[in-house]
Amino acid sequence: MSLSPLLVTGASGHLGRRVLELLLDQGAGPLIATTRTPASLASFAARGVDVRQADFDDEAGLVRAFAGANRALLVSTDALDRPGRRLEQHQRAIRALEAAGVEQVVYTSVANAATSTLAVAPDHLGTETALAASRLDYTILGNNLYAELLLGSLPGAAASGQLVNATGTGAVAYVTREDCARAAAAAVSVRTPGRRVVQVTGPEALTGADLAALLGELVGKPIAHVSVPVDALIQGMVQHGLPQPVAEIYASFDVSTAKGELQEISDGLVRLTGRPPQSVRAFLVANRAALAAA
Numbered sequence: 001m002s003l004s005p006l007l008v009t010g011a012s013g014h015l016g017r018r019v020l021e022l023l024l025d026q027g028a029g030p031l032i033a034t035t036r037t038p039a040s041l042a043s044f045a046a047r048g049v050d051v052r053q054a055d056f057d058d059e060a061g062l063v064r065a066f067a068g069a070n071r072a073l074l075v076s077t078d079a080l081d082r083p084g085r086r087l088e089q090h091q092r093a094i095r096a097l098e099a100a101g102v103e104q105v106v107y108t109s110v111a112n113a114a115t116s117t118l119a120v121a122p123d124h125l126g127t128e129t130a131l132a133a134s135r136l137d138y139t140i141l142g143n144n145l146y147a148e149l150l151l152g153s154l155p156g157a158a159a160s161g162q163l164v165n166a167t168g169t170g171a172v173a174y175v176t177r178e179d180c181a182r183a184a185a186a187a188v189s190v191r192t193p194g195r196r197v198v199q200v201t202g203p204e205a206l207t208g209a210d211l212a213a214l215l216g217e218l219v220g221k222p223i224a225h226v227s228v229p230v231d232a233l234i235q236g237m238v239q240h241g242l243p244q245p246v247a248e249i250y251a252s253f254d255v256s257t258a259k260g261e262l263q264e265i266s267d268g269l270v271r272l273t274g275r276p277p278q279s280v281r282a283f284l285v286a287n288r289a290a291l292a293a294a
């Protein structure tokens with residue numbers, strides 16, 4: 001049991017909320033949770049969590065919101081509406097964490113941000129650079145793509161019999177959000193002096209062909225993997241109603257995959273949590289009902 005106050009930002013998001021639950025279950029704390037919407041965390045407040053309002057767009061209140069924390073999980077935001085906005089948010093948060101006297105930060109980044117061509121990577125790399133320029137100790141979690149993203153694409157593939165993307169023969173070491181939450185909870189609950197980067201991946205890397213075969217097995221019909229040029233993929237997403245910039249962000253996941261940037265399998269999760277990550281197969285079996293939803 002830790003006696004140092006632990007802070008979780010973005011605590012009403014899927015990841016932040018789950019990290020809080022894990023920390024409560026392990027008796028860590030005292031716990032501080034910041035969010036833009038404190039009312040949404042009333043159940044955590046009832047369990048003794050100090051819930052505070054904080055918005056990374058509003059620097060003035062951040063130092064106050066972070067006051068008293070010894071270690072912090074800085075959850076990356078989802079502000080992708082304007083290039084650079086999310087990085088500015090994270091830079092404000094890092095300044096405030098420093099000013100509030102926090103000693104150690106855990107940050108949810110992407111796999112190998114420095115070399116990644118993911119459209120979301122520059123924000124993460126900029127945040128890692130800001131952390132390196134601070135006086136903070138930190139753990140950067142190089143989270144690979146969530147396995148949950150597959151629940152967006154596979155139901156359509158199950159319905160049509162074709163898994164269409166632009167990943168070529170590239171593979172992804174998908175990791176579940178639950179495992180990312182476990183990694184984050186483990187990293188923030190131990191005082192770890194110094195600075196480290198831990199890649200957080202699933203136990204195997206799957207290609208589009210692997211996913212199509214696995215899906216076919218789970219839904220009981222043949223599924224073909226069809227890799228198309230990235231421009232055609234973007235065009236298809238726009239025709240289905242996605243704004244062009246959002247389609248380009250998603251398409252960059254496929255480009256990065258095709259280049260082999262997301263295939264690294266790391267033992268980071270085991271080192272942090274002592275437990276192996278869940279496989280995509282086990283994750284999809286547990287979510288079998290969602291596969292037939294399209």
Ligand SMILES: NC(=O)c1ccc[n+]([C@@H]2O[C@H](COP(=O)([O-])OP(=O)(O)OC[C@H]3O[C@@H](n4cnc5c(N)ncnc54)[C@H](OP(=O)(O)O)[C@@H]3O)[C@@H](O)[C@H]2O)c1
Pocket residue numbers: 009010011012013014015016034035036037054055056057075076077078079089108143144145146149177
């Ligand atoms: N590895 C992957 O495949 C993958 C996939 C999706 C997202 N991500 C990244 O991982 C993060 C956590 O994932 P998730 O599943 O929990 O996402 P989520 O449920 O969409 O949560 C979004 C998060 O952004 C925070 N946020 C948004 N605007 C903010 C602001 N102005 N100030 C402070 N916080 C703000 C939210 O905090 P409050 O609402 O509590 O204020 C919340 O924690 C995402 O935000 C994104 O950066 C990674």
